[in-house]
Amino acid sequence: MNVLKFGGTSVANAQNISLVIDIITKASQNKKLAIVVSAFGNTTNMLLKTAELAAVKDEYYRSLLQEIENRHMQVVKDLIPVTEQSAVISHTKRLLNYLETLYEGCFLLRELTPKTLATIASFGELLSSYIISEVMKVRQLDSNYKDSRELIITTESFENAQVEMKLTQENCQAFFEKNEKQIIILPGFIAATPNGETTTLGRGGSDYTAAIIASAVDADELQIWTDVSGMYTANPRIVKQATPIPHISYQEAMELSHFGAKVIYPPTIQPVLHKEIPILVKNTFSPEQEGTRITKNPQGKQQAVKGISYIENISLLTLEGSGMIGIPGFSKRLFETLLAEKINIILITQASSEHSICIGINDKEASRAKMALDETFAYEIALKKVDPILVEQQLAIIALVGENMKNHQGLSGKMFSMLGKNNVNIRAIAQGASEKNISAVINSEDAKKALNALHEEFFEEKIKQLNLFVTGVGNVGERFLAQLKQQHEYLREQLKLNIRVIGISNSRTMFFDEEGIDLDSWKDKLAKGDKASLDEFYETIKTHNLRNSIFIDITASHDVSKVYGDYLRNNISVVTCNKIACASEYENYQNLKRISQKYNAPFLFETNVGAGLPIIDTLKNVIASGDRVHKIQAVLSGSLNFVFNNFSNQNTFHDVVTQAQKEGYTEPDPKIDLSGVDVARKILILARESGYILELEDIENNSFLPQETLATENNEDFYASLTKHEAHFQQIFKEANDKDCRLKYVATFEDGKAKVGLQHIPSDHPFYNLEGSDNIVLFFTDRYVAQPLQIKGAGAGAEVTASGIFADVIRIGKF
Known part of the structure; x- marks a missing residue:
């Protein structure tokens, strides 16, 4: 027997549900299947938002409820023949009427308890699983529907309940032993207390539902179907060059999921780990792709680093003071305080001098954590033995993950060297004794640049990406862009450089494309660009915050030459044929050199003398x-x-x-x-x-x-x-x-x-x-x-001057 779970995007609409049923039909030819489905995409968020509005007597909740109803009714009408719609619409309407009653209660009482919220949240999966099961019956598949609340029993935490594993496994085993259907459809995410009250398993709980069932029935395989082709070497939405990981261990998958890889919910792995049930992560929209297989011992040659992951919206809380040195109990009191506040700790690091302890938590909980901890240590703070809790926000955690990292020297050095080269400041570092991950806390605004830089270092064919921003695309600038276009493949194949032009500007307009400007049509794009502004050009480059960024000045402008220092301070290299800066006051010339060294941003001006001559x-x-x-x-x-x-x-x-x-x-x-x-x-x-x-x-x-x-x-x-x-x-x-x-x-x-x-x-x-x-x-x-x-x-001459600028860009590429 296999257990298949389909996420919210996989069942977001009628078209997607048809794809899912095709996958199920094919898979059911060889195996019995338990199919766990999530709510239709984004439905759970809408249910919770509607509840919040109702609880504050905002009438707009009725519009959202109508939108939820319309969405589900439309799927029924799209997938169920008219002659068989009546019973399905009737049952769906009964569920929606009950939901409406719950909302009205919240509206009248101005109250939204955890119990009520869990019940409301359950309707997404209840509606989607029922509708999908009815579609499968219409298509004459040997299937049946089972409410997961009758199988999975939990504590009374309601919103993030703990599963009573022994009783749950007994229920699952008893049901599936008696079941004669080839396919069973179950709602994910939801469960019930021993008294039958609805609970939920936390966000991402549909994965957990599937894993619990797979463990209970000793499934041959647990398949997680989503909208990406497996677990990637990095988030493919941020790192375009990221690729799926073919085979990964349970431990590596848990580390990646803990550090923000949202393809799989972290607790999912635990129920199947001890029974060594393989997990296969597949793409609903490209089912032919291999996906990622998660097992105890991946086969074949394994890379030291399997993936790079990150978590956004992190705050770093620091407890420090000379009064902590040699005094036991500070850590215990800190962690007990956070436990009492139900605040999850994501990262911990402590100085060997015992002078400070740093913890990473979610941004939303930072102010509450500070108040609680300042109160806990109020006595020591008053005596100046410790400082008030220091809170740093708008941070992110970036992590290298790999089970074989412990067997390879120098990985942390490569990681921190690459971050340093890109001027990414590290606020804290943590590495477990098992050496399965190396984590660093950085500014959120640097996360994209850091992910791409590290991915380039550890996963790509040593091809370095340079991102160019060119101002001045007249005679010389045009020749420069033409040379870039002509040599693009040669640079990639022979010098391992991928050079992209991200921004261009002349005196009238400017144009940006983060994916790289097509050098066949740059003139047309620039002509339709935004009004040129030296300040806006600079601010846009800063906002993009791309690794290996190079500002290229092909003008003779005093104003442009004055901004070199600003670029260099932001770790943006400067290449210029404009002689004004280097021939300005000696102190300014020297200052640009100092800034260049301090911020590891090359400042090159070969074409200031002799055009293309070295x-x-x-x-x-x-x-x-x-x-x-x-x-x-x-x-x-x-x-x-x-x-x-x-x-x-x-x-x-x-x-x-x-x-x-x-x-x-x-x-x-x-x-x-x-x-x-x-x-x-x-x-x-x-x-x-x-x-x-x-x-x-x-x-x-x-x-x-x-x-x-x-x-x-x-x-x-x-x-x-x-x-x-x-x-x-x-x-x-x-x-x-x-x-x-x-x-x-x-x-x-x-x-x-x-x-x-x-x-x-x-x-x-x-x-x-x-x-x-x-x-x-x-x-x-x-x-x-x-x-x-x-x-x-x-x-002299446009062609040779352009080639001199080109040569400086190549020099930066070799740094």
């Missing part, structure tokens, strides 16, 4: 190895190199600058490049990365632009000024050409001082043959004396 990364490695930079010579402006490589007496300076801007070599405001400010920022960044303290105003800028051109305030006036002063630019070219030299805008750092300016470069100089928009940097160090360390290549 200049800054190479310099960091040189410094890290113990070398010291003495001198830097560089051509750092791809736009200026392009301009002077193409300018001659055969064209105009205005036309060459216009061409440079069209090809994406200059900033949106080309004066930033041509004035030397951009080059000054770059040499400043290199000097700072070399370990020198320098400010932007310390750099000598020998601009070649006329003062009138420097004073222009918009691009139109700037270009007009270039035309006006063409003779000035032709004279600059002539002077260099007469000396057989080429014009290069050179940045120099030496003896702690830096300068930038136009220079005549002779033919034997390394800079002479620098073509197009290429950059070149020469580092003279303790080790590179006669022959400097040289880095040369394309230093």
Whole structure:
């Protein structure tokens, strides 16, 4: 004989009930079946809510009662032929009329006792089991109905009654021995006292009903049918990559269910454990899927960690004080007080110094627990031997579960390291001596990020997920997104990186999709997005609170550069091609570095100098190895190199600058490049990365632009000024050409001082043959004396700048 239990979602409506009957029909061909059913989905909540309204004389309870009636009547009409509906509707109506009488009593008396509440709660299962049994008769299945209250006997606790196991087992055995039907339908969740008064087995009690029956009749198997395909490695609604666990032990299942895995009710396992009756958790809506088998000894190779679970709405209560040290009885008094208040303890941890005891309880019970405990320890608090009870709320417990964890070293280290990398603060830790679980108390807002990070560490194919938020999707930004799309599969397969773009923004609109933005249609999505706001973009990223989040700034905005610190403090990495922050006041530059280290959030800006060239990364490695930079010579402006490589007496300076801007070599405001400010920022960044303290105003800028051109305030006036002063630019070219030299805008750092300016470069100089928009940097160090360390290549352009940003993202992925 098998016992099958179907949950509320499995019998939520007529369509689902038809699926359930198909499953039962197939299963009954080989075995006798006991079928335990829950109330139609969410009915129990509606019954209790209606009772609460009636007890406070809120007339709205009548509307809810009508909704409950309509729902059940509709199922009858959908599943029972018209010719056979009369008797079923009549009996269903009698049950609903009795329920209405109970509600009216609550309304008139303004009272809702535990006994009445248990009776009201029982109607969900009474109605669903009766209706389903009648549908099965109509479909000519060899079935019958049995009221569970005639079998399961409990104490008089009413709402969470304790089962009298001996008497219950005798009743079940006697009934099923005499039963000749192939299928018996029973309501779950409900039972009765020896006097026949209705009681309930607590929320999730239908699972318990099925387990009690399975144990009593020595069933071959207990099947729990629900809306998911077994017990998962983590909650699949939160961790999209979670997978069903094929085989798990009773102990592991109990640990997971205790720590929030709601697929199975925790007490369910106990009745079948001693008899070693297998439990199979299956999906009503995908019955062909394997599901999860729960037995004493799972077969095959077993992972150390079987699952990651969590409990929300936790409060941490702390009793501490020097007066506790060496004094017996504090723990006893604490636990006795909570027992008297009927408050369940979920987690306990105590410092080895005996200076404090922490307990985790449900948030709803925190204030009551504090009042009771403060009263219990009022004397010690008055003498300042202990502090008043400290309550921390809005917490969650996250737990690694696995029976083989005790045989594997370093699991707790991996767990806490991963949480630390994601800036998840741990408030308390607990680990049982059996080492079947490691639990940590964290902030509720971090639970989603923690679950996904731990699941990635322990269950996934070492594929690290990076979540990107990109602001500035113009020329460079568009190329960056195109490169991401092109390389997505390569990154996943070769580098084990799953890179998703979650948010994008330009100056007008912004758009977010937590599942990842489709890079084929991002322009359309962005065009229809919300109004762009720097503050809202930041707040939305914080609210998502995703692991491995990276903010990418592809703008030249002062305002955007000012918010880097806020992102870093929230463990959000920053990648930027915007030079403003790193070229701002030295204290701000250093502060961003400190924040980055403190909150374990990388701050990378490789494209600040040399676009896609690995200049800054190479310099960091040189410094890290113990070398010291003495001198830097560089051509750092791809736009200026392009301009002077193409300018001659055969064209105009205005036309060459216009061409440079069209090809994406200059900033949106080309004066930033041509004035030397951009080059000054770059040499400043290199000097700072070399370990020198320098400010932007310390750099000598020998601009070649006329003062009138420097004073222009918009691009139109700037270009007009270039035309006006063409003779000035032709004279600059002539002077260099007469000396057989080429014009290069050179940045120099030496003896702690830096300068930038136009220079005549002779033919034997390394800079002479620098073509197009290429950059070149020469580092003279303790080790590179006669022959400097040289880095040369394309230093401007949307494509190479995008690739430099891409490279920084990859670097973060490898951290």
